[in-house]
Amino acid sequence: MKSGPRQPDIGARLTFDLSKPGRRACSLPACDVPAAELPERLLRRELSLPELSQVDVVRYFLALSRLNYSVDSGFYPLGSCTMKYNPKVHEELARLAGFTGLHPLQPSETAQGALALMYDLQRWLAEITGLDAVGLAPAAGAQGELTGILMVKAYLADRGEDGRTRVLVPDSAHGTNPATAAMAGFEVISVASDRQGNTDMQALASALDDGVAALMLTLPNTLGLFDPNAGRIADMLHDKGALLYGDGANLNALLGRARFGDMGFDVVHMNMHKTFSTPHGGGGPGSGPVAVKSHLAPYLPTPVVEKDDDRFALATPERSIGRVGLFYGQFGVLVRAYAYLRSLGDEGLRQVSENAVLNANYILARLRQAYHLPYDRRCMHEVVFSGSRQRAKGVRTWDIAKRLIDYGFHPPTVYFPLIADEALMIEPTETESKEALDAFCEALLAIDREAEEEPQVVKESPHTAPVGRLDEATAARRPVLRWRREAGDGS
């Protein structure tokens, strides 16, 4: 057996399990003020905390951190998540004392630099999306979606169009789209895709009537495909008095190439933490600005940054839907996105989308002989395969994903989108080299051969990870959410 400095069971242990009575990580100096007398009822004699020495604490958390997989440790082709590399200079800039020392309640005259940054970012995002105004407040992509749809709702209500109670969502949309529409109080109507993976225009025509408030179009959609009918869809909706919402989470594919505003979209959200290279995974923080045409600008969430002569100020738009979070959005994330835009410039942004699309199509071309391509056409920034051929040999997409861990890669997104059977959704992003893409493709080709020659190896994988297959069904059915001291353990 291979052995190394790693403690293989560390993931299953808690600091409580390592605890020995009396051990301390630090010693405090003697108290030099009189001890406060607390009433007896406020005092506890027993306090259930782990007791460890400092070196044990450090080793414990360092060992845990080494079990982690991140975009800094390897290729991370999680489809729909845009796990691109985050340049380290962003971190340095976000930590400038002028930013970290700001207090959210200090007078805006004393925070002009921060406001100028937000103002420029608003302008640039408007230009990138081809829309008129931007609000930076939403703290995540899904919150940006909800903000956008609530703005649509308020806009329609002001025009006496409360009878529009339905939102259309193509079945190739991000799952957050129907959730957003439902949360905003709309009835969600699913619109089928055609065999090419585009919105089925006949299905759309029959679902579209005076009761429709908006359609939410993910572009490119979750198949990684650009819907060439986007402009026609906008016209059809506008003819019926409805609005077109754009899910801009896949903006990485479009930067500097196509603009939502030019195609007729009324409102779009973006994900700073995907397209604009700010860290995510592990829960964020995200940032989901919304961009709108001028007719929706009065409804933007508060605050927005305005410029009056040379002064920047926070303002509340006239018909604002209100606050969507505390203070001014995820400011630290906005600084990183600003740095990304400044360091790349417009030519650089065009290269981002070009390389993102090129990389995905390179993977498509290298793997299409081995893996079924359910929507057989050139993709944008991500490619969706089906594991159906391997499945016929008894190996499922699930198994392929687990086996990739043995080859040292983070698995791609699996079983999404739902309209592709046994889906493998691969998004390489623009930051990966040809060598990295080749290594990943070689691994998937090797797994395909294994599925033929020794399927058990794939089905029982991963073999090299600290833990193998987790019992996800029991975890969902009977989750254990809290550690409890075992009975009889007096320590």
Next chain:
Amino acid sequence: MPTPTDRRYTKEHEWVRVENDLGTVGITDYAQDQLGDIVYLDLPSPGTQVKQMEKLGEIESVKAVSELYSPISGEVVEVNQEVIDRPELVNQSPYDEGWLVRVRLADTAEVDNLLTPERYDQYVAQAQET
């Protein structure tokens, strides 16, 4: 697992076995296999009126939450408490112990709208080709 011949099927992969005016409803082996490990079922209480091909409830697996459609119209008279407590029964025995609800049929003629076992097998074979 062969498709039982004593019942009818929907294109949404539910089955119904009718005895007199009582229909037992479940999902097919193909459906449970596609869903993966089932972790939760949301089924209507007895007394609920359901309509043919309208929503009956929800089924949640480790992969996704899906809607269940009722193969027939009528009144729910019994819910399988066993599958509520042990959803894995639907994976293990979709045609037998993993049944979901019993419905008193409003119109037995509706059964003719459903797929025969042969037609259902053809339908699944086609779905797998595309």
